Amino acid sequence: MLPERHVFPLRAPSNEGTIEVAVPRSPTIETLGEYIRRNRAGRPFSEIEENSARRGARVAASYIHRVENRIIQRPSNERLVAIGNGLGVPTAEILAVAAGRPLTEADAQDERLLTVFHALGADDRELGIKLIVALARARGAKAADVKQIKQTSGKKRRVA
Helix, strand or coil, rough: CCCCCEEEEEEEECEEEEEEEEEECCCCCCHHHHHHHHHHCCCCCHHHHHHHHHHCCCCCCHHHHHHHHCCCCCHHHHHHHHHHHHHHHHHHHHHHHHCCCCCCCHHHHHHHHHHHHHHHCCHHHHHHHHHHHHHHHHCCCCCHHHHHHHHHHCCCCCCC
């Protein structure tokens, strides 16, 4: 069963836009091939290949085609990440589909939030953190939780 599409508005002081997020109608688990086909949305395999190369490791258009059509049934995690990058979908989502398990609603929400957050510039990210802190306070989050959010948002993280 194909998912229905819901549009979640994103409003910021400097810009307005919308983010389209797929929300499944039923708990049926789609196959990896169906997932790729749905997220490819008619785009040519060569475009997915180019996108994967821009965002990390290149995965050949012919390989994506073979995975979509179930000729290759167990691609490696590295190839799945590259396909996900090419499709522009969250890594955790494509890995979950490949493993045959759906993400929990909380996992899906986290992934949607991170996808949107990573698309923002540095100034807008800081604004996003401030908005989330304000929302947490308004909804009655514990002061310690809000303090932790504020402390971790200002830290520079070193990636090994």
